[in-house]
Amino acid sequence: MDDGSAPQKGTVTQRAIERIKAMIGEGRLEPGQRLPTERDLAAQLGISRSSMREAIRALTVLGVLEARHGSGIYVTRLEAGDLLETFGVVADLSRGPQLVELLEIRRVLESTATALAAARITADQLAEVEKHLTAMNATDDPEEILAHDLAFHREIAAAAGNETMAAILEGLSSRTFRARVWRGYQEEGAFARTRREHAAIHRALVARDPEAARAAAAAHVGEVEEWLRAQLGP
Numbered sequence: 362m363d364d365g366s367a368p369q370k371g372t373v374t375q376r377a378i379e380r381i382k383a384m385i386g387e388g389r390l391e392p393g394q395r396l397p398t399e400r401d402l403a404a405q406l407g408i409s410r411s412s413m414r415e416a417i418r419a420l421t422v423l424g425v426l427e428a429r430h431g432s433g434i435y436v437t438r439l440e441a442g443d444l445l446e447t448f449g450v451v452a453d454l455s456r457g458p459q460l461v462e463l464l465e466i467r468r469v470l471e472s473t474a475t476a477l478a479a480a481r482i483t484a485d486q487l488a489e490v491e492k493h494l495t496a497m498n499a500t501d502d503p504e505e506i507l508a509h510d511l512a513f514h515r516e517i518a519a520a521a522g523n524e525t526m527a528a529i530l531e532g533l534s535s536r537t538f539r540a541r542v543w544r545g546y547q548e549e550g551a552f553a554r555t556r557r558e559h560a561a562i563h564r565a566l567v568a569r570d571p572e573a574a575r576a577a578a579a580a581h582v583g584e585v586e587e588w589l590r591a592q593l594g595p
Contacts, residue, residue, distance in 0.1 A: 377408045377416035382425065385436055396426065396434040461589055467533045468582040470526060471514070475562060475578035476571040477521035486520040487566060494563050498556055506552070513559060517566070517578075551588070558584060 381402075384390045396402065396417070403413040417434055420426040427437050482490075493513040497506050514534060518527040558581040565574035 373408060373412040374415040374419070377406065377412050378419055380406045380408070381416060381420060385425070390436050392436050392438045394436050395432075396436065398433075457593055461586060461593070463533055464582060464586040464589060467530065468579055468586060470530055470533070471518075471582050472575045472579035474518045474521040474523070474526055474530060475565070476575035477523065478517045479566050479569055479571040479574035481522050482517075482520040482566055482569075486516060489516045490520075490563060490566060494559055497559065501552070510555075510559075517562070554584065555581070 381390070385392075390396065397405065399410055399413050399417065403410045406413070408416075417426060421428055421434070424437055426434050428434055478486075490513060493509040493516065497509040497513065500506060511534065515527075515531065518530045521527065558577065561577040562574060562581060565577050
């Protein structure tokens, strides 16, 4: 009879995952460094090789570790963009209420990034934002509008100066997801409204007004959010 004293395998694997993450967090394993062999690491942490193997596999899937063919397992460089690719997958595959949740997150981050950009944007970055706004206004081709819309927001996120926030926004603003929204907008003839919203964001950046920029970006994403809620119905 099982008296509950034997540790469950999932728990041991989870402990192995946490120990490896702790080693990285404490600097005992550096980004780009090769992991000790599975056997050595298991012995070092007092964990079975099978649990260690599962932990390494899980951390590889998460992007914390990377397997290099014929060379071994390495700690990922931990660049924000690499570690946050999962967001793009979630945004691409999400449906219904989960999409609304993603838009809520994007509204918070996009408005914060745009406010930071208003305070930090350089003249060159502002010129790039303006270039994409002009191009967006000069065409009725949905594909071109989509491409410049993505670039417009990407430039603003970069100008905010926070690479991790920019990487999260990049994932939440995947091209597949945006294309679905644009198709719906096109059907409703909402291009004029979204152009006005982009123009308001641009004006706030030119004015170097973080609060106006925050409000304009929140209103822009909020419109998409409301449109999507209406599509889903009660």
